Amino acid sequence: MGYTKAQEYLYSLRNSGSKLGLERIKILAEELSNPQNNFPSIHVTGTNGKGSVCSILDSIYRTAGYKTGLHTSPHLVYLGERIRVNGQNLSRDKIVQYTEELSSIADKSGVSFFEFMTGITFLEFAREGVDIAIIEVGLGGEHDSTNIINPEISVITSISKDHTNILGNSLSEIAHAKAGIIKQNTPVVIGVLPLEAEAVIRKVAKQKNAPVYAISGSNYPETALHGSCQRENAAIASLVVNILQSKFPVSEAAKSKGLMSVTCRGRWEKIKLITGQTLILDASHNEGSAAILAKNLAELHAQTGKQFTFVCGTLGEDRAQAIFATIAAHAHEIYLVTINQPRATPANELLKIAPPKASIKSLSQLFSSPNRFLPENSSDIIIVTGSIYLLGEVLSLIDETAALHNEVCLQDKI
Structure with missing residues (x-):
C-alpha cells in the first residue's frame, strides 16, 4: 500500500x-x-x-x-x-x-x-x-x-x-x-x-x-x-x-x-507576507473564543490605530454571528469564503448576516500565489478567522511546502 x-x-x-x-x-x-x-x-x-x-x-x-x-x-x-x-x-x-x-x-x-x-x-x-x-x-x-x-x-x-x-x-x-x-x-x-x-x-x-x-x-x-x-x-x-x-x-x-x-499554529499566529503585510491566523470559532478575539483586536487597534482586513468562514451561522459581532467595529473590509468542509456555511448565507463591509471571495482569489494577498486596497494587517479548517486552507495556499502536503480536507466529519 x-x-x-x-x-x-x-x-x-x-x-x-x-x-x-x-x-x-x-x-x-x-x-x-x-x-x-x-x-x-x-x-x-x-x-x-x-x-x-x-x-x-x-x-x-x-x-x-x-x-x-x-x-x-x-x-x-x-x-x-x-x-x-x-x-x-x-x-x-x-x-x-x-x-x-x-x-x-x-x-x-x-x-x-x-x-x-x-x-x-x-x-x-x-x-x-x-x-x-x-x-x-x-x-x-x-x-x-x-x-x-x-x-x-x-x-x-x-x-x-x-x-x-x-x-x-x-x-x-x-x-x-x-x-x-x-x-x-x-x-x-x-x-x-x-x-x-x-x-x-x-x-x-x-x-x-x-x-x-x-x-x-x-x-x-x-x-x-x-x-x-x-x-x-x-x-x-x-x-x-x-x-x-x-x-x-x-x-x-x-x-x-x-x-x-512553545509554538501552537493558528493561535494568533503572525506571518509576514512578501507584500510587507502581516497575516494573522486566528482559530476563533465559537462564542467563547470570539470573546478572546475581541481582547486581541482591541489590543492590536490600540497599538496600531488601524482597522483590519478580515477573511472569515465558519461552520454554522451561530458561530458566524459571534465572530461578526466581534470584528465589525475593527473591519476595513471583510471577505467571506466557503470552507471546503461538509458542514461549512456557504458564503452567500454568511453574507445575509454579515456586517455591511462584507463581500464574497474565494480563497484562490485572495491568495493567488504563495506569500501574497491579492486585493491591493487591503489594510496592512489581514486577519483570517472563523474556523481552524479555514486556517489550514490558507496555509496550503501561502506556503509552498504546505501545498505539497495539503491534506486539509482529510478531517473529522463532525
Whole structure:
C-alpha cells in the first residue's frame, strides 16, 4: 500500500461520519493488546484552550528532557500533525504502515476516522516508549474515543457553548459531558469556568474522589503564545506540572524555558507576507473564543490605530454571528469564503448576516500565489478567522511546502 491508497482508505472512514461512544475503540484497542495502558498520560478537554494547553505541556516536558507524545486534532495541513513524538509529526511511511496494520481490524469493528487515528496514536506512543503522552480530547469527553486511557491527571481548560447539538444546550450539560474524563482517585485541574459549569465538575469529581485544583489569582506566567487567554493556559499547564512533580520532576528553569519556546499554529499566529503585510491566523470559532478575539483586536487597534482586513468562514451561522459581532467595529473590509468542509456555511448565507463591509471571495482569489494577498486596497494587517479548517486552507495556499502536503480536507466529519 502506498500513501495514496492509505489516504483513500482514510477518506472512506472519514466519509462515514463521526461516531461517539467507546464500544468500537475498546474493541480496536483490545485487538491491539491495549497499547494505551503502556505509557503515562495527561488527558485534556475544554471548549477552548485545550490545544494550547497540550502544546505548552509538550514544550515544558520536552524541555525538561522527557520523550513526549502529543495527540491533537484537527490538523492544519498535514495529517501527521495529529500524532507527534518529541515534536516530530508522524511520517507518511508510518501512516501507511499503520493503515496496513490496522485496516482489517478496524473494518471488523466499524471504527470512525477519528477512532482509527486514535488507535494509531496509542500504538505509536507505546512502541516509541514515550515518557509522558499529552492526549487532547476530540469532542466533549465522556464519549470521546480518547477516553479509554487512565491518565495521571485530567484537565478541563474552559467551558462555553459549542457543539450544542451533541453536547447539550446548557453549560451544565456541556460540563457534564466534559467531566466524563474525570477518573476515580485521579486529580483534576480546571481553568476559569462559569460557576454553573464548575459546580458540575466539582460534583462529578467528588463522586469519584478526584481532588480538584483550580488556577487562581491573575498573576499568570508569561508564555510565547499571544494574549491574556494564553497566560491562563500557561497557568493551567504550570499547575499540572506542579501537581505531577513527584512523578515527573521539572525544574523551574525548564518550565520557564518551555513556556517561552512553545509554538501552537493558528493561535494568533503572525506571518509576514512578501507584500510587507502581516497575516494573522486566528482559530476563533465559537462564542467563547470570539470573546478572546475581541481582547486581541482591541489590543492590536490600540497599538496600531488601524482597522483590519478580515477573511472569515465558519461552520454554522451561530458561530458566524459571534465572530461578526466581534470584528465589525475593527473591519476595513471583510471577505467571506466557503470552507471546503461538509458542514461549512456557504458564503452567500454568511453574507445575509454579515456586517455591511462584507463581500464574497474565494480563497484562490485572495491568495493567488504563495506569500501574497491579492486585493491591493487591503489594510496592512489581514486577519483570517472563523474556523481552524479555514486556517489550514490558507496555509496550503501561502506556503509552498504546505501545498505539497495539503491534506486539509482529510478531517473529522463532525
